[in-house]
Amino acid sequence: xxxxxxxxxxxxxxxxxxxxxxxxxxxxxxxxxxxxxxxxxxxxxxxxxxxxxxxxxxxxxxxxxxxxxxxxxxxxxxxxxxxxxxxxxxxxxxxxxxxxxxxxxxxxxxxxxxxxxxxxxxxxxxxxxxxxxxxxxxxxxxxxxxxxxxxxxxxxxxxxxxxxxxxxxxxxxxxxxxxxxxxxxxxxxxxxxxxxxxxxxxxxxxxxxxxxxxxxxxxxxxxxxxxxxxxxxxxxxxxxxxxxxxxxxxxxxxxxxxxxxxxxxxxxxxxxxxxxxxxxxxxxxxxxxxxxxxxxxxxxxxxxxxxxxxxxxxxxxxxxxxxxxxxxxxxxxxxxxxxxxxxxxxxxxxxxxxxxxxxxxxxxxxxxxxxxxxxxxxxxxxxxxxxxxxxxxxxxxxxxxxxxxxxxxxxxxxxxxxxxxxxxxxxxxxxxxxxxxxxxxxxx
Amino acid sequence: xxxxxxxxxxxxxxxxxxxxxxxxxxxxxxxxxxxxxxxxxxxxxxxxxxxxxxxxxxxxxxxxxxxxxxxxxxxxxxxxxxxxxxxxxxxxxxxxxxxxxxxxxxxxxxxxxxxxxxxxxxxxxxxxxxxxxxxxxxxxxxxxxxxxxxxxxxxxxxxxxxxxxxxxxxxxxxxxxxxxxxxxxxxxxxxxxxxxxxxxxxxxxxxxxxxxxxxxxx
Numbered sequence: 001x002x003x004x005x006x007x008x009x010x011x012x013x014x015x016x017x018x019x020x021x022x023x024x025x026x027x028x029x030x031x032x033x034x035x036x037x038x039x040x041x042x043x044x045x046x047x048x049x050x051x052x053x054x055x056x057x058x059x060x061x062x063x064x065x066x067x068x069x070x071x072x073x074x075x076x077x078x079x080x081x082x083x084x085x086x087x088x089x090x091x092x093x094x095x096x097x098x099x100x101x102x103x104x105x106x107x108x109x110x111x112x113x114x115x116x117x118x119x120x121x122x123x124x125x126x127x128x129x130x131x132x133x134x135x136x137x138x139x140x141x142x143x144x145x146x147x148x149x150x151x152x153x154x155x156x157x158x159x160x161x162x163x164x165x166x167x168x169x170x171x172x173x174x175x176x177x178x179x180x181x182x183x184x185x186x187x188x189x190x191x192x193x194x195x196x197x198x199x200x201x202x203x204x205x206x207x208x209x210x211x212x213x214x215x216x217x218x219x220x221x222x223x224x225x226x227x228x229x230x231x232x233x234x235x236x237x238x239x240x241x242x243x244x245x246x247x248x249x250x251x252x253x254x255x256x257x258x259x260x261x262x263x264x265x266x267x268x269x270x271x272x273x274x275x276x277x278x279x280x281x282x283x284x285x286x287x288x289x290x291x292x293x294x295x296x297x298x299x300x301x302x303x304x305x306x307x308x309x310x311x312x313x314x315x316x317x318x319x320x321x322x323x324x325x326x327x328x329x330x331x332x333x334x335x336x337x338x339x340x341x342x343x344x345x346x347x348x349x350x351x352x353x354x355x356x357x358x359x360x361x362x363x364x365x366x367x368x369x370x371x372x373x374x375x376x377x378x379x380x381x382x383x384x385x386x387x388x389x390x391x392x393x394x395x396x397x398x399x400x401x402x403x404x405x406x407x408x409x410x411x412x413x414x415x416x417x418x419x420x421x422x423x424x425x426x427x428x429x430x431x432x433x434x435x436x437x438x439x440x441x442x443x444x
Numbered sequence: 445x446x447x448x449x450x451x452x453x454x455x456x457x458x459x460x461x462x463x464x465x466x467x468x469x470x471x472x473x474x475x476x477x478x479x480x481x482x483x484x485x486x487x488x489x490x491x492x493x494x495x496x497x498x499x500x501x502x503x504x505x506x507x508x509x510x511x512x513x514x515x516x517x518x519x520x521x522x523x524x525x526x527x528x529x530x531x532x533x534x535x536x537x538x539x540x541x542x543x544x545x546x547x548x549x550x551x552x553x554x555x556x557x558x559x560x561x562x563x564x565x566x567x568x569x570x571x572x573x574x575x576x577x578x579x580x581x582x583x584x585x586x587x588x589x590x591x592x593x594x595x596x597x598x599x600x601x602x603x604x605x606x607x608x609x610x611x612x613x614x615x616x617x618x619x620x621x622x623x624x625x626x627x628x629x630x631x632x633x634x635x636x637x638x639x640x641x642x643x644x645x646x647x648x649x650x651x652x653x654x655x656x657x658x659x660x661x662x
Binding site: 232235236237238239240241242243244245246247248250251254272273276280303304307308311314316338339341342343346 | 453454455456458459460462463466497524525526527528529531532535541542544545546547548549554555558
């Protein structure tokens, strides 16, 4: 039943149960009807036999007169009407109704009911010695009577079945409306919407679910806010001491230059920078993860780009290598959190600076169809390596001191905001290079 | 240049002070905003290196107050907050540049000089003073095309005069730009530096305006 709707299951279950009950009731009613009709008809045959008792005297004393009387008593020749015979001591038919066979009924001469294929026969000893009265009801008549009685009893019950299905379906659908609304509201809660579900006047059975979901949403939102706050605070708490250590070590390195310890000092500076970079990426990864419930605000990505490009161009290893081409003249609105989108773009630019050919430009192309392409020079990256680059701690090249987290962070963020990250190498129409393309969804 | 540094992390503050000083600048370092506020009112600083999280307040509030008073001092923010929104907020508050911790000490000097160039009109990367050619960014001086080696202090004196190219700079102004609070300074220190520069770059490179001070010659 997995995959079928609760409504269908309920309707099927209720209708089947109802049908089974109807069937049971119908069978019981039919059996009772058959029993009652049989009893009534048997009583009628018995009664006729009783009434014929006096006639046996006449049949014995004045057979000719009684034959005439008998014809009057049972004048009909209707094959469905009761037939009777008065059987003499020698087994001959002493008297019979017009619709009775001329030969005696093929039943033993004993009191009680007997059945033959054509008749149900009641046999009763007559008042005269050796005589029997046998009243027979045609089997066809009884079958018809039973069939009609059963049809009248069971037929309406069967007719009610489709009506029951319709009523059950209506009742179930009506009762499920509240559940549908609740389901719809819960369904609308996702990474971008952790707001409380409003009171919908739900029935008593569903109200606790609503309250529990709201409590859960509140806890989740609080936990995510705490995580975001923690990530932001950690940035400060971690970076400042690392900055102090790096600055002191750089001073020491300058002081040790020209001595035997100079190389070691340079290595330590390099290690601190690596540690700093790793700490920063881990914080960004944590931030990206904590952005599950991030507010999706409308932000102009060109503004974010401007701030970042301005920052990167001040770096000696970047400068005018960073070239921006945009097809959007004034703004490009996307939906997300400003800082998280900033982390995404920063990582892509850093990736291009770190792994791209330092003698080739880093191009940022903003397309009209909500796509941002970052292109850098360099050797072609094999397709099997490209596929793994979005995984954490995977580097595409041994050149550069990256932590292998940048593209994993970008991929994580883009998925959360409903967009995607595509990686290509070589750049389309060129012999080498690498392209990272961000595809942003339409803002709501 | 005379730099005001506001940084509450002692190891970082001392390293920045030492490194910037080694580049020939005077650095007054405070760990809190309150003394920094007094200092900025009394000393004509050339740039401010400002941390944002300080024990007695937010660096951004200090910066906004500074700008509201009409103080156009070049400001470089030193912060651990690297988010785009933080950067936008800092720039909106009136910062000229933004350096995220941890940073290279050389990067601090480079940024200081970059904002200083923007402020003091040394936009032209090369200044020609008679036979002397000065490359501000690489700090290279050439006399008749030959490179001349200058100490950080000597270069700092030239920078002070170069920033006020068209005016006469008093000895006290040069002292203020070169020496921080509490630094020992002899009465003839500036004369000594001027004399050394003239020996290296020619007598006419720096002109003495009697009773007023010095200026770069033509």
